[in-house]
Amino acid sequence: MRQRVMIAMALVNNPSLLIADEPTTALDVTVQAQILRLLKDLQKEFKMAIILITHDLGVVAGAADKVNVMYAGRIVESANVFDLYAKPSMPYTKGLLDSVPRLDRPHTDRLQAIPGQPPSMIALPAGCSFAPRCTRTSEVAGDKCQTQMPELTLRGTDHFARCFIGADLTNEKDAQ
Helix, strand or coil: CHHHHHHHHHCCCCCCEEEEECCCCCCCHHHHHHHHHHHHHHHHHHCCEEEEECCCHHHHHHHCCEEEEEECCEEEEEEEHHHHHHCCCCHHHHHHHHCCCCCCCCCCCCCCCCCCCCCCCCCCCCCCCCHHHCCCHHHCCCCHHHHCCCCEEEEECCEEEECCCCCCCCCCCCCC
16 A cells, blocks of 8 residues: 555656655565556556666566666666576676576575675775675686776677676576
8 A cells, every 4th residue: 555655646746757666575476466567557657767676586577678787886787677587697697586486497496595795885895896706706817806897898789797707697507
């Protein structure tokens, strides 16, 4: 009920952009689906864009067209939802996707955890913020990951990643 009231309040001035920050948090899946359907219907009716902020990758898969994955306050990967889920190019994105339970995996497969802890936002590392947790830094010459911040680089049609590793990580189970 509260989500619907907040959405109604947000639409009073007929915005061209609605920012929905965790609109499905603490909702059961039925109400979650209703809220997402409502947002889609309102988007069409009011001809507005929606920025959906969430930690729920299931919500992202079902509701988004384009995805920006953030780590330590920076966009680390940006792509359309299908490309991002099919061909993640950043080890953090791959780690997130591997940590989601999936019905198409054998029930004996364990969920993969991302090793380590997120960095302190008041003392970010000089290089890639994910480098201390990344198992792929050895593939990059020298200490580049620890000392230089990678730029967002094109990895495919409208697919960008902030990583010195230039590979599609789709089939690599241990890439995090």
